[in-house]
């Protein structure tokens with residue numbers, strides 16, 4: 001699947017954002033190695049800290065359905081610069097994806113930043129850091 005197609009999927013996901021508090025919808029689309037796409041949107045809560053970002057929604061949907069091999073992630077929001085994932089999402093992305101996996105950050109103006117999991121979170125803490 002092409003980058004542009006995955007960006008369209010992320011825009012579709014963005015439409016389902018539940019954002020009564022921030023009014024800032026975000027969409028994510030996560031492509032698996034066998035061609036399946038998981039959509040994610042941000043889902044807020046009156047207890048603000050319970051909010052789940054679009055990126056983590058997509059990952060948690062995929063993992064809970066048994067998919068854990070990923071090829072590409074696209075994220076979109078109505079931002080001036082291409083939407084930048086928060087720190088929590090960067091940690092979750094690095095848990096489930098190879099450092100070289102492609103991540104497409106974009107906005108509604110069509111600005112596209114292609115990056116990688118390693119660039120998003122250099123020096124990520126991971127399982128190998130834990131000596132049982």
Ligand SMILES: O=c1ccn([C@H]2C[C@H](O)[C@@H](CO)O2)c(=O)[nH]1
Pocket residue numbers: 019022024025026041042043044051052053054055075083084085086089
């Ligand atoms: O990359 C991002 C950045 C922010 N948000 C959400 C969290 C909250 O609902 C709103 C404002 O921070 O945007 C995401 O879903 N992904």
Ligand SMILES: [Zn+2]
Pocket residue numbers: 053054055056085086087088089090
């Ligand atoms: Zn986040």
